[in-house]
Amino acid sequence: MSDPKMKFLVVDDFSTMRRIVRNLLKELGFTNVDEAEDGVAALQKLEAGGFDFVVTDWNMPNMDGLTLLQRIRQTPQLKHLPVLMITAEAKKENIIAAAQAGANGYIVKPFTSATLAEKLQKIFEKLGKQWVA
Amino acid sequence: MTKKQKFDENGDSEDLQALFDSIASGDSPQPKLEVVSVSRKVDVPDGDDDALQALFDSVAAEFGGDDVAPGAAAADAASAPAVAAASGSPDAVFNRIGQMTRQVHDTLRALGCENVINEAVQAIPDARQRLNYIAVMTEQAASRVLNATDIAMPLQDKIAADAVGLEKKWDQLFANQLSVEEFKALAGDTRKFLASVATSSIATNQQLMEIMMAQDFQDLTGQVIKKVVDLAQTLESGLLQILLEVTPEEKRVPIMTESLMNGPVVNAQGREDVVTSQEQVDDLLDSLGF
Numbered sequence: 473m474s475d476p477k478m479k480f481l482v483v484d485d486f487s488t489m490r491r492i493v494r495n496l497l498k499e500l501g502f503t504n505v506d507e508a509e510d511g512v513a514a515l516q517k518l519e520a521g522g523f524d525f526v527v528t529d530w531n532m533p534n535m536d537g538l539t540l541l542q543r544i545r546q547t548p549q550l551k552h553l554p555v556l557m558i559t560a561e562a563k564k565e566n567i568i569a570a571a572q573a574g575a576n577g578y579i580v581k582p583f584t585s586a587t588l589a590e591k592l593q594k595i596f597e598k599l600g601k602q603w604v605a
Numbered sequence: 606m607t608k609k610q611k612f613d614e615n616g617d618s619e620d621l622q623a624l625f626d627s628i629a630s631g632d633s634p635q636p637k638l639e640v641v642s643v644s645r646k647v648d649v650p651d652g653d654d655d656a657l658q659a660l661f662d663s664v665a666a667e668f669g670g671d672d673v674a675p676g677a678a679a680a681d682a683a684s685a686p687a688v689a690a691a692s693g694s695p696d697a698v699f700n701r702i703g704q705m706t707r708q709v710h711d712t713l714r715a716l717g718c719e720n721v722i723n724e725a726v727q728a729i730p731d732a733r734q735r736l737n738y739i740a741v742m743t744e745q746a747a748s749r750v751l752n753a754t755d756i757a758m759p760l761q762d763k764i765a766a767d768a769v770g771l772e773k774k775w776d777q778l779f780a781n782q783l784s785v786e787e788f789k790a791l792a793g794d795t796r797k798f799l800a801s802v803a804t805s806s807i808a809t810n811q812q813l814m815e816i817m818m819a820q821d822f823q824d825l826t827g828q829v830i831k832k833v834v835d836l837a838q839t840l841e842s843g844l845l846q847i848l849l850e851v852t853p854e855e856k857r858v859p860i861m862t863e864s865l866m867n868g869p870v871v872n873a874q875g876r877e878d879v880v881t882s883q884e885q886v887d888d889l890l891d892s893l894g895f
Contacts, residue, residue: 488747495754531866538865560869562879567886569865571895578886581869587883 478524479504483514483540484558485532493527493558496585500592511535515543518550530559530566538573545574554595558583712850725843728836735829742822749819757812760805767798 480502482493490507497505506523508514510532518526526544530537537557544550556577557570570578576598577591774791777783783791870879880886 488744488751491751495751531868536866561865561867562870562873562881562886563865563867564878564880564889566865567880567889568893571890571893578890580880580883580886583883 475524476501477504478502479506479522480525480527481506481508481514481517481523483508483511483526483528483532483537485509485529489529489558493588496588497527499585500589511537511540511543514540518544518553519547521549523553526553526555528555528557530557530561530570538569541570541573541575554599556591556595558588725840728840732833732836735833739826739829742826746819746822750816753812753815753819757809760809764802764805767801771795771798 480497482490482497482505484490484493484507487509490509494505494507497503506517508517511528512534514526514528515535517523526540528537528540535543537559541555541557544553544555554576555574556579557575558579558581559566560581562580567578576595579587579591771791771794774783774787774794778788778791870876870881873879873881880889
């Protein structure tokens with residue numbers, strides 16, 4: 473199901489990190505990428521529609537990534553969206569909280585492009601299985 | 606005080622002194638009052654005793670406190686401060702506040718905290734500036750590197766794509782699938798490709814140099830970071846000393862920070878509550894069934 477045309481939203485308050493994730497996604501063949509600088513901006517873009525995948529940081533001003541994830545899961549037209557968290561938060565309770573809130577993947581910064589590829593692949597596989605079942 | 610000085614200048618000083626001496630040794634309130642009466646007498650011509658007494662009474666009632674003071678000061682000098690301190694008068698309060706201020710000041714000085722606090726007050730704006738400098742420098746470096754890769758990657762992509770295309774044609778040639786005309790075209794394309802590889806390599810190299818030069822921030826920010834770390838250490842130990850000094854034993858409870866936004870784990874050594882690798886993240890999620 474990893475359609476190269478699928479549209480990603482990369483959410484991070486640091487433009488450098490957004491650019492890096494965007495470049496990594498491009499290397500993996502995903503060129504349709506938009507960016508948002510915090511959870512509030514992300515939610516606005518997501519509500520406008522057209523996105524297939526969310527990659528988000530945790531610690532951001534205005535609305536953090538966990539809240540964004542919770543809001544996505546609470547919104548009927550968004551709750552199916554896969555959400556991958558890429559964050560420097562490395563406490564076990566963070567990882568558990570993210571998983572419980574419905575994150576599809578969790579990557580700890582600093583990370584490699586191989587890790588991103590692997591996690592995306594895993595998410596696509598799981599979603600594919602879910603759709604088959 | 607000014608009043609007393611005037612009084613001394615105007616009055617007959619020898620007489621006055623003699624009178625004063627007799628009063629001071631006599632130590633009774635009545636003679637004290639006559640000090641004033643004598644001084645007033647100078648200004649009053651041909652006054653008799655009754656009139657003088659009346660004048661004196663009115664003047665004494667008016668200026669009583671001030672004029673009595675010179676005489677009283679000699680007799681009561683020793684006892685006055687003690688009386689003020691013993692009573693609950695404002696003077697006593699100010700006195701105590703003054704003593705406490707001095708005590709705090711001395712304590713802080715003894716602890717070496719005075720310097721710490723002074724340094725902190727001066728150093729914090731400086732540290733803020735330094736940290737801003739680091740943020741600016743690292744952001745600039747990141748932008749330079751990303752710009753360089755944005756330029757270099759398409760160049761490399763084009764070389765790779767062109768090479769793949771030529772390789773296929775050469776494979777066809779060796780399989781005897783190309784006509785003479787096609788071979789001539791291939792030879793021309795290959796020649797152009799070789800030239801373009803040379804040009805692209807120079808351009809890519811320039812970007813690699815740019816990436817290398819963008820790392821110069823590390824030297825600058827490293828020095829700045831070291832200074833800020835030193836400052837933080839000095840501040841920490843100073844403030845800790847003050848805290849230990851002023852915090853009662855029973856109030857010393859460990860502070861638990863329960864937050865989900867802590868940023869990167871800077872020192873994971875000896876910590877059980879954090880993960881240090883992506884494998885640990887995956888294992889944790891697996892163990893929870895996610």
